[in-house]
Amino acid sequence: KAGVTQTPRYLIKTRGQQVTLSCSPISGHRSVSWYQQTPGQGLQFLFEYFSETQRNKGNFPGRFSGRQFSNSRSEMNVSTLELGDSALYLCASSLEILGAGANVLTFGAGSRLTVL
């Protein structure tokens, strides 16, 4: 079955612009979460959506937002881009069965954002 698909894979923006990243989860997965990866910082949790509702949010400014659609696809938006927003943005989905253990996240390949 198809994995987690993220688009675009690479993009370049300038400071002050805004960007929208898209994520299509694995079919049947209802939980979608987003992470930011920067050198030396590991993966930082941005937010998690389940059935179109934001269930958890990380410690990022309000410029970072997201949403989930009824088909479980998700988008994240970053407004008023700053140089420090340059990073790899990773989307992950999970099946989310209660009591099923670790509910492993399956990641997409990421969207590499460069802010100039």
Next chain:
Amino acid sequence: DQQVKQNSPSLSVQEGRISILNCDYTNSMFDYFLWYKKYPAEGPTFLISISSIKDKNEDGRFTVFLNKSAKHLSLHIVPSQPGDSAVYFCAARPSNTGKLIFGQGTTLQVKP
């Protein structure tokens, strides 16, 4: 506040030997711990997990050990292979949430 820490940025081992990757955490409210492997230009892929009520889980060449009193977990890879060269992330899941808290990662190099 870094709740999950991987203090070794890199590790180099010889093919066929054991690789031991370490991870420390500060929060007792994690119910699962996971290890992910990441190659360049790819997303992280799941390797192995362990419940907080266990102290060991094994899957082929990979074994994860959990020491709750020390708040420490480790991933053992035996025998190490050149294809294991990648960045390894440990992650912890706060109880009853869908999010993971990741360490900074350890780059493993397995030399032929």
